[in-house]
Amino acid sequence: xxxxxxxxxxxxxxxxxxxxxxxxxxxxxxxxxxxxxxxxxxxxxxxxxxxxxxxxxxxxxxxxxxxxxxxxxxxxxxxxxxxxxxxxxxxxxxxxxxxxxxxxxxxxxxxxxxxxxxxxxxxxxxxxxxxxxxxxxxxxxxxxxxxxxxxxxxxxxxxxxxxxxxxxxxxxxx
Amino acid sequence: xxxxxxxxxxxxxxxxxxxxxxxxxxxxxxxxxxxxxxxxxxxxxxxxxxxxxxxxxxxxxxxxxxxxxxxxxxxxxxxxxxxxxxxxxxxxxxxxxxxxxxxxxxxxxxxxxxxxxxxxxxxxxxxxxxxxxxxxxxxxxxxxxxxxxxxxxxxxxxxxxxxxxxxxxxxxxxxxxxxxxxxxxxxxxxxxxxxxxxxxxxxxxxxxxxxxxxxxxxxxxxxxxxxxxxxxxxxxxxxxxxxxxxxxxxxxxxxxxxxxxxxxxxxxxxxxxxxxxxxxxxxxxxxxxxxxxxxxxxxxxxxxxxxxxxxxxxxxxxxxxxxxxxxxxxxxxxxxxxxxxxxxxxxxxxxxxxxxxxxxxxxxxxxxxxxxxxxxxxxxxxxxxxxxxxxxxxxxxxxxxxxxxxxxxxxxxxxxxxxxxxxxxxxxxxxxxxxxx
Numbered sequence: 001x002x003x004x005x006x007x008x009x010x011x012x013x014x015x016x017x018x019x020x021x022x023x024x025x026x027x028x029x030x031x032x033x034x035x036x037x038x039x040x041x042x043x044x045x046x047x048x049x050x051x052x053x054x055x056x057x058x059x060x061x062x063x064x065x066x067x068x069x070x071x072x073x074x075x076x077x078x079x080x081x082x083x084x085x086x087x088x089x090x091x092x093x094x095x096x097x098x099x100x101x102x103x104x105x106x107x108x109x110x111x112x113x114x115x116x117x118x119x120x121x122x123x124x125x126x127x128x129x130x131x132x133x134x135x136x137x138x139x140x141x142x143x144x145x146x147x148x149x150x151x152x153x154x155x156x157x158x159x160x161x162x163x164x165x166x167x168x169x170x171x172x173x174x
Numbered sequence: 175x176x177x178x179x180x181x182x183x184x185x186x187x188x189x190x191x192x193x194x195x196x197x198x199x200x201x202x203x204x205x206x207x208x209x210x211x212x213x214x215x216x217x218x219x220x221x222x223x224x225x226x227x228x229x230x231x232x233x234x235x236x237x238x239x240x241x242x243x244x245x246x247x248x249x250x251x252x253x254x255x256x257x258x259x260x261x262x263x264x265x266x267x268x269x270x271x272x273x274x275x276x277x278x279x280x281x282x283x284x285x286x287x288x289x290x291x292x293x294x295x296x297x298x299x300x301x302x303x304x305x306x307x308x309x310x311x312x313x314x315x316x317x318x319x320x321x322x323x324x325x326x327x328x329x330x331x332x333x334x335x336x337x338x339x340x341x342x343x344x345x346x347x348x349x350x351x352x353x354x355x356x357x358x359x360x361x362x363x364x365x366x367x368x369x370x371x372x373x374x375x376x377x378x379x380x381x382x383x384x385x386x387x388x389x390x391x392x393x394x395x396x397x398x399x400x401x402x403x404x405x406x407x408x409x410x411x412x413x414x415x416x417x418x419x420x421x422x423x424x425x426x427x428x429x430x431x432x433x434x435x436x437x438x439x440x441x442x443x444x445x446x447x448x449x450x451x452x453x454x455x456x457x458x459x460x461x462x463x464x465x466x467x468x469x470x471x472x473x474x475x476x477x478x479x480x481x482x483x484x485x486x487x488x489x490x491x492x493x494x495x496x497x498x499x500x501x502x503x504x505x506x507x508x509x510x511x512x513x514x515x516x517x518x519x520x521x522x523x524x525x526x527x528x529x530x531x532x533x534x535x536x537x538x539x540x541x542x543x544x545x546x547x548x549x550x551x552x553x554x555x556x557x558x559x560x561x562x563x564x565x566x567x568x569x570x571x572x573x574x575x576x577x578x579x580x581x582x583x584x585x586x587x588x589x590x591x592x593x594x595x596x597x598x599x600x601x602x603x604x605x606x607x608x609x610x611x
Binding site for chain 1: 425498
């Protein structure tokens, strides 16, 4: 990501987002006492639609909130779930924090690396999977836990992790 | 779907609707839902605050501040609008209770939020969930929409003259945002860095207005307290620690899970009876009693009641209710390293002692665990951690330092065993596998 590369200013009234998302944004900015409060939800929803937060998305969000592109980037770089580059269709996030570590989280991570042939924050050549070691995801009593995109999977073993990856692989191939 | 557990010693108050289909508003109404808020409208703010004070409910986020007192600090008259902010940014490692509340009983959060609003004179409430809980936001948003449709939110709620709006959203991945002032920054669309206090949020909070910030479990307890009466709730717990608490047992327990037990419940009993003891009949090595930031306890120190005062007296903290059980196979140096790795990753970088301190601790512990440590490192780690204490705007610096000091103090021998160029003598896992997140 380059902090200086700035997409062309979007034309007023035009949007890079789907009509549904654009309508959602129109509503979102009116919900809060100050428009800027909608920034983090907007970045997340933009990322959900595009796959990452693109320069064009940053420019349009800045315009919609009447803040600068730098304001948006400043916030964007703070939050670990927001990214400025695409990831695989299924982003496999393995928790290795203490509760998961005690119940084999690191083994699950090593197993995923082995099975997918990729490392932390890498993507398979077919673009189907990305892998990420993450901090506590709030599933400690059901460790070890993994999040694939926004879906939680708990009490995993290397075998059930394999089955899970297979499930996503066949779903993604369709 | 997270597995639900049950034990005869449990007193199910906050968790009583778990697994009962209460995400459906009609089902919630069948299960006594939205009765407390109707009473609250009728009896008024003074009654609400008096019941909350009588309940001895203390903040379930970790600090344990009395909720009734917190509400009474909000000025009655204010030129700026007042707000209620529900902190569902549950991120302390070892803690997963709010996860279940949002999943099974979202209306209890809405009802508690409205009651808090009535108590302090706020007309808007925010429910902020951590970014990873997106599927729970979907449940929460549906619940809020259903409540609007019934006239429980919006103008003239429950046919009264009160208006109340609720907005819910998630964060996007940041532990620091669970800290109340950073949470307000995040909700205002900024980086989650802490604000200096005073002024406290009750006086100058969100958008500069007086703001009540409570943990999601605290808020979910409110309707039950009003329904059963503050005094009756207080009686369930221990001295000055009212009611029950959701304890998230994780790690090497035989039956990990989220159990609702009275405040003051014995920790040893919690591990050996409620959670079925140590997995595989192994020996207990240590317990982290209240989330990763709380100082570790030795097996000889766990015959204590789990409330804010008793755990404090034992030299640790009740914290967020995350009880992490460690058996004899755990390498404490590795455990200390993984703990500090988290705080290093999550330090927002605003205060130098925390930003630099966590980084140095991580570097030193990494080298130490890999077998390249030196004898002086042990005291250096402790010295560094001790100098972080109390020197930051928010408690993240302390959260990193306190457990580190305890690991060195209580497991010094294990640190010494790592010296002499030998790799970890405890962990079965090959060293050097820990990758920076």
